[in-house]
Amino acid sequence: MKKSYVIYNIFVVLIALLIALLVGAVLFAVAGGNPIMAYKVMLTEPLRGVFGITEMLVRAAPLMLVGVGVAVSFRSGILNIGGEGQILMGAVSGAFVGLSLPGLPKFLLIPLIFVAAFAGGALWGGIAGWLRAYLGVNEILSTVMLNYIAIQLYTYLLRAPLIDPQELAYGTGIPQTAQLTRNAWLERLIPGMRLHTGLIYAILIAIFIYLLLWKTTLGYRMRACGAEPLAARYAGMKVERYLVLAMVMAGGLAGLAGAVELCGVHRRALESLSAGYGFSGIVVALFGGLHPLGIIPASALFGLLIVGADMMQRAVTIPAHIILAIQGLIILTVVSSALFLTHRGIREKILGYFVRQPAPKSEVS
């Protein structure tokens, strides 16, 4: 790809973000707040101190994992909307392992928890992948349904079989598991702050997925099945298998996000653990251009937005809930901008204004 195209792509996506934020300003006004103040607090307040920056990175880690998973699925031609459910299934499987093997040394326990979490999420994603590949079930509908199922299942597990015995002893009955032993905790990077090693793992995994998708045969095949399923089938690829594999990977990565939250942040499984990362991960993936390396900075940006929204709620009394609506807008503008990225005629036309180059014959793509 030409360098000017890369810059152009980044430029278009940034314009999309800008439009979403402008429309979002209208929403702020409707919600009775001053949009300029709100954005100012939201976008700058977290960057003013160590606390804000570390919190932003704490949120970036799960976003990155879910986002990379979403990118894998999108590239393979299947949409994973089931992040929420997969995070919860990953967290609860991880918590189960962590609680049943409390005595294991750290170097064994943490990998085991991560494997269990990957398996939990992968199962949840794999169901949707299998249903789509072999029974033709629309994956958006099935993953959404699986989200609802996972939420109920998770709540049930936390309320009955896995509940913290202390909650029963005190009669409070808050649905959460007991705290994991210290051996299951991810190290904190800065004393007194919640930032933990999960971020490093997330970045490494993102790089690994990039290498997998672009430097291996497997990755090439997955992308081929996504880009041109009929051609891929003609070339002898078993498209169905790659669909299932993509969803297994996407689900597993979301499950890892659950484990990161479990071992790094909460150190127990509790009700609000997924915190909307499943949906925000989709926005991150789209914004990162469905490219693992683009998703790394994108997740930091959305971590900033989420932390900033919390700070804004305290400062200008607009509910942090509005960040969901803003993310929805970002999805809409970013998917709309795809027309300017993929439609060659339009791209060349716009580029023509900025870059002097012999206009290629307008070939419609």
Added chain:
Amino acid sequence: MEWSELIPGLVAAAVPMAVPLLLVGLGEMFDQRAGMFNLGAEGIMMMGAFVAFFIDLKLQMPWVGLLAALVVGGIFGLLMGLVCATFRSKQGIAGIGIYMLGWGLSGTLFRVYVGGPMPIHGIPALNLSFLQGIPYIGHVLATLNPMDYVTFFLIPLSGWLLFKTAWGLKVRAVGTTPRAADTLGIDVIRIRYQCIILAGAMAGLAGAYLSVCQAKIFADNITAGRGFIAVALVYFGRWSPWGVAAGAAIFSLAAAAQRLIQFYGFKFPYELALIIPYVLVIVVLACSRNRNRVEPAALGKPYFREYRG
């Protein structure tokens, strides 16, 4: 328990569950027939539910609330049309954007302008005593909400619209062979806009039904996946109004039965019982897979005029 009690009990529990599914489903049927998904229905429903609730709370005018929900739903449909028909983006993912927008906006406005659970009067049930005589379901029919009757009437009406009018023919043409339709001078994009706005308005109305006619409160996530379930029922109902109605009926009867079983004392964890409807939807989707002949061929495919092929 006698049959004479069980059937009215089931129907009475099923109708309020079926009606919002029908409202969304019928609208969704039109836009899928025109080749568009409206996967944002869930979010549009939440907006509709909030707007209708809010107007009833402030002005005590539930019917105006329904109307406003219709308009707001239409506006969201227009937005969906802008993104999917004009900018030709991936419809599935755009639907998720609409869903998050509707969810976030309705939740925010609720927190800002209402704050907590507030009861509203809503639209009271009609008491049609002359229907009492019908065996088994007479009692239920006699105490339905006016919107229930409107919805039942919409089933044949949308069948007529889709299969007996020139507009319905255009809709179906646009959904199956947009290029041929374009050649014949049908404005593909305009028809798609009309259908997606209709679908949005119906989703808004369905949300309003939930808050104004049924629950008479508003709560975050009041829709509980009904928007997505309705989309699934359109698949199940093979894109025909009576099929959608049958799907909604089967689904809500099953959900009502599950509720009755719980009510009559089977000890079963509450959360696991709540899973059943969602599992049912997946099973229904998996079972309705041989749909190649009826599925609108251009469903989910953006239309480019200058594309060849």
